Amino acid sequence: MTLSELQAKIKSASDKMRADDNTKNALKYLEQLTWLLFLKVFDSVEEERQTFAQIDGTTYRPLFREKYRWGNWARSRDLTGDKLITFVSDDLLPYLRGLSGSPRAERIAAIFAEIRTVMKSGYSLKEVVAIVDSINFHAMDNHHAMSVIYESLLAQTADAGWSGEFYTPRPVVESMVRIIDPKLGESVYDPCCGSAGFLVSSATHVKPLVKTKEQAATFNSASFYGQESGEIAALVGTMNLILHGVEDPQIVRRNTLEQDARNISPNEQVSIILTNPPFGGTENPQVQQNFPSRSAATELLFLQHCMAKLRDNGRAAIVLPDGILYRAETAFSTVRRRLLNEFNVTAIVRLPTGVFPTAADTRTNLIFFSKGGRTERVKYYQVPSPLGKRSYSKTNPLTADTLAGVEAWLQDGIADEYAWEVDYDTIVERGYDLDIPWPGAGEISDASAAGERIESLRAQLATLLELTDALSASHGDLDSYPLSPAVELAGWVVETGRRAGSQVPDRFVGVSNEGGLTPFKGAPAKDTSRYRELRPGDFVFNPMRVNVGSIALCRREEEAGWVSPDYTVFRLSGDAPFDPEYLLMFLKSEQGRVEIDRESRGAVRRRLYMDGVRKIKMPIPGDRESWAALISSFTSVRRHLRELPTVSFGALSSFEAAVLDPRDSVDTPGR
Incomplete structure (x- = not known):
């Protein structure tokens, strides 16, 4: 039976149920x-288990008594009309609610309760019942198909409580599971599990490792955990896991975001998190109080929940929208800083539009991280758009083959043209902005890439608009950026920059009026003994030109070196109540230049x-986090403005090529 044939049968059954007085409501007929x-x-x-038992020469006893097995009552010619209603209401359902004696029986009893x-x-x-009976579910693929159909049906039924939630395509789910590679004995958790697609795929991945009764008990009752607020989704998820051999799936019906993420104990934490949380939604202020960084955005709240639920050395893979990577509001910026500094972000896979058919224009990413150590390097991968098209679609979906390069890069370190790496210092220099575009985009100039380049331009413009909107909102809410009365820097600045002495400097650094550090282009003096050393974290300025902006902050090892003996080098003390970026912003501001002029001599x-x-x-900033976020937003806007001309001219050139010579769009080498 094909997927389309199965969908047609489901639709036919749904149509009949919608016409019934008791099941007109979507929630009722879906249940x-x-x-x-x-x-x-x-x-x-x-039936399959009985068949396999006979082949092995063993005996298998079905869980249900013969009278209540589907094949007996559903196919009975005597059970119809009122007799069928009476049997189902007064006999079948009470029997199922009373099952006991094993975890599987008790879980089914809990479902039917x-x-x-x-x-x-x-x-x-x-x-x-006849329509359902005509479906052949013996093939495991059809078990998966049932999940796919329900997710797609429910996703289109806003009054069933699924608005804002996107079905995760199976190639994406299975690729994420293979990369995370859950092992037997590890707890796998999805905080918004829906129909349990990630948990089912994880169970399928782990099941071949089960060899003993003890391992089977762990697999059945202590491996797969989920939470889901939707009644129908929780029901489907539990059933789906049972059908895939997990006898006692631990799925709880609750609003995950109502759990206090600030007080999750170690025994509540899990080994692995795989999830695609709902995004684009909003939560009320009462729910927001459960998180270290308050926000109405559900995607940011779910990310914080996952960070709190992950145990030491645990691994996570989450589907998140682009905004998580760059949004400049205090909460977003703070969570990114925590994620990079308290977790090891190992990879970010950038997906093109159309991967999620129910949200065709949503740009998403797969973010992989683990708990234990700070981020050092992030592997990026840009999944290419389909050949000759702007995006994927229902008729042209993403396939497992498309994600083969992702798995090769993240699992085996085998890079192709869509893979690149970014180090921690670069991300910090960008103001913790993780929205790093594929560097290879600028190298594609043939007409076949026009659609992809123009789509990149659209995304860049949308990002810039969102960032400027955030700045505008910040300007309209200056009370969120409190300042204490001005005080002298005094003991918060410490002079550094030791002299070279007998050491021979290996790299000379200059300071531009724009405040950036650049390699010194002139010839150094013959006597270099008085040159000053510049290290990461140091400020350096030209004492005679600091009033026009000739001051810089050394942020990374690659910028370090030796500066003119006439320059001044200093750094902040450890107890300074502000960040280096805040001090740099002030010293380069108009107010800062007035102070510099006032304290200059000569x-x-x-x-x-x-x-x-x-x-x-x-x-002095009254709230370090809010000011750090504001400064990061300035950095992000400047960067996007610098990058926009390159992206826009490249996109327009590709479009011109497509118009002038459309034949070039037929084939693209390497795609």
Whole structure:
């Protein structure tokens, strides 16, 4: 049976149920259709187990008594009309609610304890049962198909509580599971599990490792955990795991975000997190109080929940929208800093548009991280758009082959043209902005890439607009950026920059008026003994030109070196109540230049000495995190403005090529 044939049968059954007085509501008919499908598939699984037992010369005893197995009551010609309704309501459902004696039996009993929906017309119910009975679920692929169908149906049913949630394509799910590589004995968790696609794929990945009864007990009851707020989704997820051999899946129906992420104990933490949280939604202020960084954005709250739930040496893979990478609001910036400094972000896979059919224009990423140590280097991968098209779609979906390069890069370190790496210092220099575009995009000039280049331009413009909107909102809410009265820098600045002496400097550094560090282009003096050493974390300025912006902050090892003996080098003390970036911003501001002029000395050529630096008065930020986020947003906007011309001219050139010579768009080498 093909997927389209199965979809047609599901639609036919749904249409009949919508016409019944008891199941007109979407939640009602979806509930009944779900448990009918479950009983049908469960019976198919039981038949398979009996067949395999006979082949092995053993005996398998089905869980249900013969009277209540699908094949007996669903195919009975005597059970129709009122008799069928009476049997289902007064006999079958009470029996299922009373199952006991094993974890599997008790889990099924718990499922049916919540089931109350039965169609009013026994004749219509008989027709629906016949449709379900005609579906052949013996093939495991059809078990997966049931999950796919339900996720796609529910995703289109806003009144069923699934608005804002996107079905995760199976190639993406399975690739994420292979990269994370769950092992037997590790706890796998999805905080918004839906129909349990990630958990089912993880169970399929782990199941071949089960060899003993003890291992089977761990697999069945202590490996797969999920939370889901939707009633139907939680029901489907539990059933789906049972159908895939997990006898006692630990799925809890609850709003995950109502759990206090600030107080999760070690025994509540898990080994592995795999999830695609709902994004684009909002949460109320009461729920936001459960998180270290408050935000209405559900995607940011779910990311914080995952960070709190991951145990030491645990691994996580999460689907998240582009905004997580660059949004400049305090909460987003703070969470990115925590993620990079308290976790090891190992990889970011950038997906093109159209991967999620129900949200075709949403740009998403797969973010992989582990708990233990700071981020050192991040592997990036740009999944290419389909050949000759702007994006993927329902008729042209993403395939497993498309993700082969991702797995080769993240698992084996085998890079292709879509792979690159970015080190931690570069990310810090960018203001913790993780929205790093594929560097190879600028190298593609043929007409076949026009669509992809123009799409990149659209994304860049949208990002810039979102960042400037955030700055505008910050300007309209200056109370969120409190400042204490101005005080002297005094003991918070310490002069550094030891002299070279007998050491021969290996790299000379200059300072531009724009405040950047650059390799010194002139010839150094013959006597280099008085040159000053510049290390990461140091400030350096030209004492006679600091009032026009000739001051810089050394942020990374690659910028370090030796500066002119006439320059001044200093750094902040460890107890300074502000960040180096904040001090740099102030010293380069108009107010900062006024202070520099006031403290400079000299009748002919005024210069700023270290004593003058200590006397500079500066307002102290009342909230370091909010100011750090604001400064990061300035950095991001400047960077996007610098990059935009390159992207836009490249996109326009590709488009011109496509118009002038459309034949070039037929083939693209290496794609």
